């Protein structure tokens with residue numbers, strides 16, 4: 480696993496950086512660490528090693544959405560850190576539990592992507608505006624109906640999950656990049672994803688960290704480019 484530090488509080492861990500990059504993140508807090516996402520299968524060994532190196536306790540796991548390449552590692556992490564609080568957006572909780580029914584109030588497109596059967600339940604369901612340590616929960620539906628992003632209020636770094644990708648070129652969820660098409664192929668509703676991308680751009684992030692690809696600092700113009708591209712692609 481490859482690691483990279485971004486600013487004062489954020490460490491990115493990348494599994495399979497060359498073949499199929501999947502990111503999870505450690506966020507440093509005064510009381511310990513928050514893990515955001517967990518990659519596909521148990522990354523517990525890598526996370527344990529890094530947590531030990533940092534000399535802090537792992538307190539929380541916060542999930543951007545229910546796809547298997549983000550939640551698959553939670554089981555191993557929970558075994559290694561039994562007191563850890565696991566949270567996910569409230570609308571993605573039933574999807575995580577296997578119910579992929581679209582609500583009557585939602586756009587009637589199919590919930591897509593890779594899911595794993597999980598042997599745990601989230602301890603906490605997140606609503607927009609909630610806080611997980613220093614991370615503010617921002618709604619960012621589209622990739623999945625309950626996708627959330629996390630804004631660190633200390634330095635405005637944004638962990639956007641799959642609302643954007645940067646691998647194979649920056650793109651809004653649903654805008655297919657042929658060299659890394661998987662996030663687009665797993666997107667539930669493109670128009671909703673585009674509206675969320677505009678909203679995330681609007682919070683003025685200092686850094687954009689995503690599920691697949693490198694983080695970008697001062698991402699405003701890159702996010703604008705991606706939004707324009709998506710507008711053209713989605714029609």
Ligand SMILES: [Zn+2]
Pocket residue numbers: 544546592622641662665
């Ligand atoms: Zn995803």
